[in-house]
Amino acid sequence: MTSYQAAHQPINKALRHPSTQHYSTIRIIQNDAEALEIATQLSQYFKEESVQRDAERLLPFDEIEAFSQSGLWAITVPKRYGGADVSSLTVAKIIALFSGVDGSIGQIPQNHFYALEVLRNTGTEAQKQRLYQEVLAGARFGNALAEFKPKNASLKQSSLVPFEQGYQVNGEKFYCTGSLFAHRIPTLVVDAEGREYLAFIQRDSEGLTLIDNWTGFGQRVTGSGSVKFQQVYVATEDIIPFDTAFQQPTLVGPFAQIMHAAIEVGIARAAFEETLTRVHQARPWIDSNVESAAQDPLTIYEIGRVAADVRASEVLLKQAALSIDAARLNTTVDTVAKASIDVAKVRAHSTDIALKASSKLIELAGSRGSQAEDGLDRFWRNARVHTLHDAARWKYYFIGNYVLNDVLPPRRGTL
Known part of the structure; x- marks a missing residue:
């Protein structure tokens, strides 16, 4: 067990x-x-x-x-x-x-x-x-994809070795979001030939250990601990190819990334809505010569900027989703590339705006916004930790190389 x-x-x-x-x-x-x-x-x-x-x-x-x-x-x-x-x-x-x-x-x-x-x-x-x-029927899948020890995120050491009528898995995974709540833990493994597979391993498999050691200052209750596999048996029918999902044009990558963008867009919108409430409760700055913070012209200016930015992220999210759905009906190299670039646009933008909106919340709420019992800092902490998942600077690079030089974006789940 x-x-x-x-x-x-x-x-x-x-x-x-x-x-x-x-x-x-x-x-x-x-x-x-x-x-x-x-x-x-x-x-x-x-x-x-x-x-x-x-x-x-x-x-x-x-x-x-x-x-x-x-x-x-x-x-x-x-x-x-x-x-x-x-x-x-x-x-x-x-x-x-x-x-x-x-x-x-x-x-x-x-x-x-x-x-x-x-x-x-x-x-x-x-x-x-x-x-x-x-x-x-209610089954939940977690994940055991990332590894902490290799020199870069693309390298995987968890092994898949033939054993009896199936295989054995050995390795250690980190940042396994949702695995503490899961019934199966899809695990990225590599065989002797270097082929990558996704093994849908039962959580109560012998030799599988779940460790609740996630200490991130944000996204604190995602269950993103570690999973260790020591000679864990997995049946052949529970293993599917993983690398082939990126060797041909599929929507695995852009679909994964639009969900990450949605997390940040959701945080940004919620932080902005909370800002509106808190500004109405805040005191005006002494030099504004107005009765309430909601009448402060510089506060109104900042609210307008954040409102425009949050809405822009939402529009980009919708456009990216429509591109994915269009590519699902006609999946080609070009339609998948367009979907990937549209997702990269919202992913890069939402990174900036989730951080901006959540920071402006505390700034415009004033000193009252720093009180621990209100937990307003959770928006920024969650945004800051989640946006570390992928580097927005590289998304801008891929977008620029696509629109300027017609270079197709790479096929993977981290564009």
Whole structure:
């Protein structure tokens, strides 16, 4: 059985094994409108204790279970397998919505949806039938992709070795967002020939250890600890190719990245909305000669700038989602490249604006905005930590090289 180690016991709840639900207890969402309606209602429930969860690092087991029960965990399952197969725009809106109320909860589904997208592109028909049904029945997928020890993020050391009727996995992964809440942990592994695969490993597999050692100052309750694999057995039918998803034009990369952009857009919008509330409560600056902070001309100017920037990120997010959905109907080298560049635009812009909006919140709220009990700093901390996922400066480079020199962007999940 899986062992659990809490590296920060003074601030952690005891880790729990996620419950497994029966198919009949999970709602099956039918379309985009239903998904958005449920997400709107559920996100308001999650908002109620978001400040406390962040302050005390209370892992959201109950909230993630409610997320599963609602049916939102299965919204990207293709229609032919019983899912709603909602648009990329709907996925982006939902992730932005949850990220606005709790940046950590908004990030947790990202790797689950990412694994399902890889499955869509490289899995066999039998694998799709089985794994999609698990998701419709309430199963959650985490991730074990990144490694801390190699010299750069592209190098992987976790090995896949033939053993009996299947394989053994050995290795150690870091930044495994959502794995503490998952039933399966899709794990990136490399065989003796250097081929990369995604192994959908059961969380209670012998030799698998989950470690709650995430100490980031933001995104504190994403469950982004480490996972160790010591001779962990995985059946052949639970392994799908990973590298082939990027050797041909697919939407695995841009779809992964638009979800990251949605997290930042959601944080930016929520920080801005909170700013409006706090400015109405703040005192005006002594030199403004007005009765309220909302009448201060320089504050009004700053609010206008942030309003324009946040809206621009939202428009870029919508355009990128539409490009992905268009490319899904006609997947070519050119349509995938356009989708990737459109996603890179919003990803670069949302990095800047999430940081700006969350910083301006505290600045315009005044000294009252620094009080710990209000937790206003969580917006900036969440934005700062999440934006470290990819370097915005390289996204601008790829955009520039595409529009100036017609150089296609690289195919990978970190553009």
